[in-house]
Amino acid sequence: MSSTSAQGAQVPAALTTVLEVEELGVQFGSGPTSMTVLSGVSFSIGSSEFVCIVGPSGAGKTTLVRCLSGLTRPTSGTVRLDGEPVLGPPERLALVAQDYSRSLMPWLRVADNVRLPLRGKGIPVVEQRERIRRALDEVGLQDAAHLYPGQLSGGMQQRVSIARALAYNPEILIMDEPFASVDALTRSELEDLIHRLQRQSKIAVVLITHDIDESVYLSDRILVLGGRPASIMHEYSIDLGEERDQLTTKSLRTFAEYRADVLRSIHAAGAVMRDESLT
């Protein structure tokens, strides 16, 4: 249950660093009307870690995600993937967004949606088909390959989104509040799914969420983003074992303790932000 005030939240020694964020800052506008959303954000992600980033709403989590995935350039600082600076969407990174319904192409069948990122990258068609089949199998949608996204429920659409990311074989998967738009039962199913997939494939996962239970349940490490401008205010190492289970894990006393710590941090972060915004 170690917690460190985290300038330079570090990767556990046994893992190689995949993603490195150094003094990241994002400022919108210029002059007196400018707004600094993020400042001095630094952390690293190791190669098969599951890291959750949590924080009060409005902290800038989505802005951070956009910088990590190369959709926006930070105004200061760097993001490095495998040592290479991220200047645009990097090759070995996949992003799963919150609004699955608007990030899948409704006019393409499920299999074609999963296939789209694989086109034109020099992957032989046979292997493409194999990847698609395997990815849909992993998320339990093997029978839905020929359907259109519009025919699927919200949870299933998000699974297609996840399958699309998996088939892409990324080194790191970034997920921006991916389960926020589904009902609670589907949410727990999807949580278990992503946990199992991550343990199996050993890819690094960065998951942004505002659900504290979810963050403790899934992570190896939790980073708390907060303050105004926002930076990593706290870091927690979560040690709940390799296997997680909705019923037993969440009844553990250590789970409750982690949860309380994280909640307290988020409250503190929120209070700082309120104070800052009043000055």
Added chain:
Amino acid sequence: MSASVTTVRRRRGRWRVLPMPALHLVFFGIVLAAYAAALALDPGLLRFLPTVPQLVGAFGEIAVDPEFWSAVGATGNAVALGLSISMVAGSLFALLLSIHPSIYASFRFLVDFLRTIPPLALIPVGLLLMGPTLRMEVTLIVASAVWPVVLQVYYGIVHLDHRFIETARSFRLGMPRTVWFVVAPGVAPSFATALRLATAMTLLLAVGTELLAGTDGLGFLVGWYQQAHQIPRMYAVIIVVGLLGVAINALIKLGERRLLSWIEVAR
């Protein structure tokens, strides 16, 4: 690649260096210069295309020509009459169609067939029956412009979310208030679209009839000047016709914004 995803950073209506209106002016200047250069390089074009001074001169000439202004009046007259009749008749017919699905089903084939008759095809018929008169022109305009109105207004009425009407009924608003506060605003966007489409048709038919059937108006002038080989004037009138269309569209958009500002137009 990120530039295509993040919006191009525009600083307060300026683009890179200059404000937008200045850029438009510069571009217009470039267009004019290119045009003049093309004419200078190929004098053979002068048979068909006016030089810039000639064009400007032509504008001056028609501006003081009573024939031109009476043509403007004639076209304007036809457009106003045709458009208003189309909008009223079309809306009423749409209302009739929306009363019961069986009514719509009955009229469906006729409406679908009549609306796809290319309107200009009726010019010979119109000439035969009524001669090159204003009445013929307006009849043709209405015969073509009424259909988009019917379809759009019908669509608007029928697709009115019934939950609004149910809410009105549960609050016992009464018929007149329901119509004013629920039905009319709900149909208004479709009505606006109908107006836009009807206007395009009206203008097309008005100018087309004038040109091809010889009724009075700007279309007639275009043909007349071409045959009398007064080329710069012909171009000037064509541009006026275009400006007329732009002006009407702008008026409609203005009216839309004033009356329908509460709608979040997903443009």
Added chain:
Amino acid sequence: MKSSSSSLAQTLRRIALSAWMPVVALVIIWIVTTQSPSVFFPPLPSVLESFVTTWFGEGFVTHVLPSLSNLAVGFAIALVVGVGLGLILSALPLAHALVNPYAQFLRALPGVALLPLLIMLMGTNNASKIVLIAFGAVWPILLNTIDGIALIPREQREAVASYRVRPIDIVTRLLLPGAFPRITVGIRLSLSIALVLMVGSEYYGATQGIGFYVLQAKQTFHTDEMWSGVLLLGLIGYVLSMTYGLLERRLLAWKELQSTDSK
């Protein structure tokens, strides 16, 4: 469990509902024009007879084929230019902003007004007709392409960008299908404009075509031939519209499959 006879009855009822009015109208026209024929409204049977002899005879090659081929070529040009230019202008916001006022002006200009100009520039051959049709029909397609692309949700664009999808796939699998619901509105409008201009172009200094035929029939007072021409034009318009409707429904099949509760 619905019995087959009741669904048959339902289908018959539906057909009867759609058909009674046209049939009645036809009968009335038949009776009125045969009982009291006038020069303006010749008897329906003679119109139909003229229709068959002309359009299933040599009139097909002399008039119908040239008209329809002009229409096809002109519309095809409008489609390619409209969509292509729409894609380009969507990618170059500055170019779009600069060109927009001119586009708005040209789109508000009724294409017919350019007919004398084009005849003068290019003569009375097919080329001028095709240019007129293409010019008039391109605007709804162009403007709706630009609008349609702009309406594509940001999330879809970002998903495609984050996976580094190559440009050709972005165009064929994101932009065009995504904008199509909007583009198709423009296509419908363009079709009717193209048809109108096809006819109009044949009224002015032409020597062949369905429009020319109708005009000539009127001038020689062969009103039954005139009406048969009008009838043909109406049929062509109807068939074109219905055919495109079927095509459109095919292409938008994915939209209809969307259930209302899963967004």
